[in-house]
Amino acid sequence: MGRTRPGERGPAGPGPAAPPAPPPRRARVLALLGALLAAAAAAAAARAFARYSEAQAAARQDSALKTLGTEGLFLFSSLDADRDMYISPEEFKPIAEKLTGSTPTASYEEEELPPDPSEETLTIEARFQPLLPESMTKSKDGFLGVSRLALSGLRNWTTAALPSAVFAARHFRPFLPPRGHVELGEPWWIIPSELSVFTGYLSNNRFYPPPPKGKEVIIHRLLSMFHPRPFVKTRFAPQGAVACLTAISDFYYTVMFRIHAEFQLSEPPDFPFWFSPGQFTGHVILSKDATHVRDFRLFVPNHRSLNVDMEWLYGASEGSNMEVDIGYIPQMELEALGPSVPSVILDEDGNLIDSRLPSGEPLQFVFEEIQWQQELSWEEAARRLEVAMYPFKKVTYLPFTEAFEQAKAKNKLVHSILLWGALDDQSC
Incomplete structure (x- = not known):
């Protein structure tokens, strides 16, 4: 074997493999064209x-x-x-x-739970006065093609579907504030709105509400006391239910709420008739663990001259065969007859105690007076819920005469809005 001299290179060893030759340009074009x-x-x-x-x-x-x-x-x-x-x-x-003629099977989550004989219950009463026909401004018989048949569902609705009903205190748990919402007046959504002014609205051509789920259940059950076909979510935004705290104590909350819901008054073969109150508002006073309800009230405000929107179809087309009117309902209200009380009464040893005295009178419960540590006025809480539903209400709206006084004092122009109904509820 020869030696390599200084300055000379030895025989070439196996070097790195040469890169493959790129495919011809024509092949690349054909592959791209094929893809x-x-x-x-x-x-x-x-x-x-x-x-x-x-x-x-x-x-x-x-x-x-x-x-x-x-x-x-x-x-x-x-x-x-x-x-x-x-x-x-x-x-x-x-x-x-x-x-x-069968009764719909209940699919409510709370009804799936076995009843607890030791839990507290309360009775809620429905108070209902039907809509005043004379308050409907344009839907008189024979006017604009309105017939008695079109309004039959409305005319036949003269009493509450369920005058009274018993609820367990735990059914009101959905009204408790979520974690982190313990500030007075800070709104949270019980049922979030799924619609906005940009997403349109739901179909008018429906008769039966979808089965309620989750926190919708208690609101559906309450509204069913008025009429058997409540829609917990309205066809138009803002939908749902919003709430805030108005009082806090060591063991209790006062929760104020606002609900936008509506009712379908017709069934096939009649055409749909929608009854949409401006809003449901009210409050519930309950313990922080929802084992005791001290008070409950839900109602349609009646301080305005018009508080209900009505829309109904009189033909097969949703767009061209729809009539609209506004009216006034004097009373649509639910109220607890008293605080929740135990279903059964046990002594210290766990033995059942007769709930009636020897005279036959029921035992009277004595409830402690709640010492509120923080409170917010009803008016301020209502304003905050209103802003949550309608963000445009962040701007202060004034009565006609006051607006001109403010404009003059601040040297600003007046923006006047004239409406057939109210801009800040579902009756318009």
């Missing part, structure tokens, strides 16, 4: 499938229209919640219950 063609073909296939699906849906709707007629298709569509042109057993359930 684009494949994507275009997939998009075209998707569009074709969508057109096919739309055509099938249109064909089914056309067939249904020929079979059922306009009014029949309208009724069918009111039950077809997912708009797939098929009525599922769940969608048909309200009609089946109507035809068979």
